[in-house]
Amino acid sequence: MRGKRPSIWGDTGALLRGALQLVRAGGARLCGLILVTQLLILLVALPVISWLFREALRANGMAGLDLGQLPVRAGFPLTVSLIVAIVVLVFWILALQFTALVVLLRWPRLSGRQYVRELGRVARALLRPAALPLLGYLFVLVPLTGFGFTSALTRGLAIPQFISGELFKAPATTVGFLLFLLVLAWLNVRFSLTVPVFILTAGRRPLRTSWRLTSGPRTWAPLVLAATVVLALGSLAGSVLAAIALAPTAAADALLPPAAAGTAAVSLGIAQVLGMLLSGLVTAGIAALLITQLRRTASRLPKDGTLLPYPEPSRAGVQAASARQIVPAVLAIAVVLAIGCSAAGWGTMHRLAAAPESLVLAHRGFSAGGVENTLGGLDAAARAGADLVEMDVMQTSDGGFVAMHDAQLDRLAGRPDAVKDLTLAELTSITVRDANGHEDHIPSFSAYVQRAQELEMPLLIEIKIGGGETPDHVDRLVAELEELGALNENIYHSLEAPSVERLKLLRPDLTVGYTMAFAGGGIPETVADFIVVEQWTATAVMQDAAWGAGLGFMAWTVNDEAGYREHLRRNTDGIITDVPDLVLAARAEMQHGSGMAAILFDALTRFVTVV
Structure with a gap:
């Protein structure tokens, strides 16, 4: 009589x-591997990849990557x-890093x-065409869903906030986006054994094998629950680490x-190293779960994909170090x-201690008090105390001109019409509503101003392109503003x-x-006085490069607390946000x-990553 099958909790x-047994067996070797690989x-x-990227841009005569302007030249x-070669190199290094752990x-x-x-x-196997399917898994799926594998190479890879933020502004797109995230998470779970299968078995179809081994909730549910426990323990340990790091500085x-300031610099340096180690241990914990799951399901492996035996001893008989x-x-x-981290943080902590003077710009007005780009939203931004209001004109x-961001009216007005197909009178008679229950009319640009x-x-007036602009639309806009004395x-x-x-040609004095939805590699050639960079790529390096080129630097759309506090500490020239009240309070x-604590x-949230 067969014994009772263990429950999902069992x-x-x-x-x-x-x-836990695998991680404990790794011991000091595992800690050393984590520190050495992260250090390398x-x-x-990262410096080599950054250099290669800059050289790739220079081959086409570009100082920086700007998706809004991609010149097609001889290079x-x-x-x-x-x-493409850089992407492949990053994938190869990323795969080797995880391989080293496994x-x-x-x-x-x-x-x-x-x-x-x-x-x-494994490195040789990664160079074969059969390894190409791993590219999508390691370089796209894992970073986007964050299934416990952290690396300096994938840090920051995520769905940009300006995309997810826009999708969450309408019920239909919110549901669609949540379903998309669920599908991503589901695919990540089903393909989670891909790398261990690739490294530890003789099989040639790791994605297919992983899908097979994770079929049925009795297989994947325990894996998800166990991974959740590991990530939760990692987060808890990170919170404890932060509290310990803060204590000497508070004292x-x-x-x-x-x-x-000096105490904070030393605390930050130690916390960076411990955070690096903790992050690696969380990744090792996830890898150990996957290895354990693979061993438990080894009987379901295909005949040509059995687990590899313990490697044969080397001829020299060199033993593992004790x-x-x-x-x-x-x-x-x-x-x-x-x-090294403490020395690098010494100047940083003193610089961060300076009181921020960043301008706070309400993005399309203040959506907590009115529909975006309407008079109600403008009034709400003024009540909140914003320094400026960022708005759109189309x-x-x-x-004529109206205050409007979307080229189509379906999101705010529930209509299939396009702005370019309607007159000024028609548009200003249309009612718009948002997800917060606010209601207003589309204002003419002149009424808004x-x-x-x-x-x-x-x-801060953004000139939007709706597809029906006249060749002289900028000239007309300038004339209308001059008429208004604005x-x-x-x-x-x-x-x-x-x-x-x-x-700038019409009025060099303005x-x-x-605005750049994606930036990298350097500052683009522009006649502008400042650049506005989406939060995802509005890095400190980009900010310093802009300042070095004599340009102002603004970031959009910064809504998360860690993000706006970082930009305040960096003294970014302008922070465009949907939550101006919160940013103003933080400023x-x-x-x-x-105090330095x-x-x-704020520095810990920026420089120390745990999970």
Whole structure:
């Protein structure tokens, strides 16, 4: 008589126990591997990849990547080829990083020569055409869904907020986007055994094998539950780490304020190293779960894909180093890293202590008090105390202008019409509604500007392209603003480079920005006075490059607390946000001074990644 099959909770417990055994067996070797691989990526791989990317852009005569302007010149094919090669290189390094963890966890007692031989075997396999399907899994699916595998190479890879934020503004797109995320998560679970299968078996179809091994809720549900436990424990440990890191600085704030900045720098350096180690251990925990699951389901592997046996000893008979030999080396690496991070953070902490002067711009008004780009939203932004209001202007079929972001009216008005097909009178008679229950009418551009004048609220006016613009639409816009006496009291920007260039040609004295949905590699060639960069690529490096080129720097659309606090600490020139009230409150807190502990907390959220 067969014994009773374990429950899902029993299988979950078995997975966690098996994973814990593997991680414990890895011990000091695992910690050393985590620190060394992260160090190699940060100090070698990332600088080389950045250099290659810049050289790829230069091959086509570009100073920086700007998706709004991709010049097709003689060097364009070479640029595209180099960027593809960079993507493949990143994938290869990423796969090897995870391979190094999996091999050590599976065979923790390998000698150094055996370990290198196994890595070489997988590295060669990754160069074969059969490994190409792994590209989509490791470079797209895993980073987007965050199934526990963290790396400096994939940090920051996510669905940009300006895309997800727009999708969440309408019920239909919200449901569609949530379904898309669920599908991504489901695919990640079903393909989660892909890398262990590729590394630890003789099979040639890892994606198909993983799909087969994770069929049925009795198989994948324990894996999901166990992974959730590992990630939750990692988050909890990260919170404890943050609290411990903050304690010395809080004490210095209270007892010895002049030493607080130095204390914060040292605490940040130590926290960065411990965060790096903790993040790697969480990844190792997930990898150990996958290895345990693969071993538990080995009987379902295809006949040509059995688990590989323990590697044969090397001829030289070199034994794996003992823990007594490895622990001092790991501690030495950690100490050197902590000293280096502390030294690098010394100037950073003093710079972050400066009171921010960033302008806070309400994105399309303030949606908490009115529909975007309406007079109600403008009034709400003024009540919230925004420094400026960012708004959109679009041309109508009869050459007029309205305050409107979307080229189509379906999201806000529930109509299939396009702005370019309707007259100014028709558009201003249409009622718009948002997901917050607000209701208003589409305002003419002149009515919006006049209301802003009454409120003494300066505007950042974005010139939007709806598809039906007249060749002289920028000239007409300038003329309308001059009529209103409002041309010089506002600033401007646009995603369309020709509109920026025309505006600066007409009125060189105006302050005009060039908006970039994606930026990288450097600052683009532009006649603008400042650049507006989407949060995903509005990095500190990009900001410093802009300032070095004499350009102002604004970030959009920054709604998350960690994001706007980071930009405030960086003293970004302008923060375009849907939550101006929260950003203004954070700015006031920082301006009035709250000690180095608060500054360190913001730095920890920026520089220390756990899961």
